[in-house]
Amino acid sequence: AVNTKTLPEWNEKLAGRIRDDMTLAELEEEVKKAIDGDAESSEETSRNDGLAKALLEVTTMNKIPESLVEENTQQRFQQMLMDFKEQGSTDEQLQEMASEDNYNRYKEISRKSVNQIVTLGMAFRDIAEKDGIAVTSEEIQEQLDGLNAQAKQRGEAPPDPRAASDEIMNVLLRRKVFNMLAEHATIDWVEPPEQEDA
Numbered sequence: 277a278v279n280t281k282t283l284p285e286w287n288e289k290l291a292g293r294i295r296d297d298m299t300l301a302e303l304e305e306e307v308k309k310a311i312d313g314d315a316e317s318s319e320e321t322s323r324n325d326g327l328a329k330a331l332l333e334v335t336t337m338n339k340i341p342e343s344l345v346e347e348n349t350q351q352r353f354q355q356m357l358m359d360f361k362e363q364g365s366t367d368e369q370l371q372e373m374a375s376e377d378n379y380n381r382y383k384e385i386s387r388k389s390v391n392q393i394v395t396l397g398m399a400f401r402d403i404a405e406k407d408g409i410a411v412t413s414e415e416i417q418e419q420l421d422g423l424n425a426q427a428k429q430r431g432e433a434p435p436d437p438r439a440a441s442d443e444i445m446n447v448l449l450r451r452k453v454f455n456m457l458a459e460h461a462t463i464d465w466v467e468p469p470e471q472e473d474a
Contacts, residue, residue, distance in 0.1 A: 295425040324454045327461065328396055335399045344394045349383050352390065356382070397446075400453045409456060411448045419444045 291303040357370055365373075372378075404410065420440055427434045 294429055295421065298425075323458060323463065326463065327454055327457050330461070331399055331457070332392055332395060335395055337395055337398070340391055340394050344397075345387075345390055348390050348393055349386060352386060353379055353382050400450055403453050403456075404449055407456060409449065409452050411445050411452070415448055416441050416444050419448070 286300075288300045291298040291300045294303060357374060360373065361370055420435075420437065423440055423444075424434045
């Protein structure tokens with residue numbers, strides 16, 4: 277078959293399809309923010325990676341809860357399978373990859389990184405509690421509205437509100453803690469080492 281992609285007209289009707297009562301001016305502003313955010317995301321990611329590494333160096337935990345390790349491992353394993361599916365893996369291939377042996381192998385390989393994720397998550401929550409950092413219901417709803425609008429635009433079912441709200445809260449909380457740490461940290465920006473040609 278020959279398929280032709282037809283782009284919608286850039287008008288008020290398009291804005292209304294993305295989110296109820298959204299104006300064209302608001303749509304243009306969100307697109308501008310998204311474009312500007314792409315330019316900043318690389319720097320912010322590098323900053324957060326450095327802060328996370330420094331936080332791990334000064335954080336000690338007597339015992340990492342095995343239930344959290346298992347929960348995070350399962351989430352990462354499921355995300356990996358979803359990524360393979362998006363890249364074109366068949367259901368049969370995914371079923372083969374999702375075997376118990378493969379999961380246990382993945383769990384063993386990813387143990388160190390999962391432990392770090394769990395440790396950081398608990399450290400973030402501890403810092404947020406001690407410094408009075410919180411995520412409001414309005415902030416969560418705003419992000420949830422955005423996810424619902426994206427699903428509507430793609431013709432997909434909206435995300436489960438409870439699961440999506442939990443994920444949104446965790447993401448926003450991490451962002452706020454990272455921003456607070458950045459305000460009180462001394463950050464030295466250095467050029468990455470040049471990689472020699474293979």
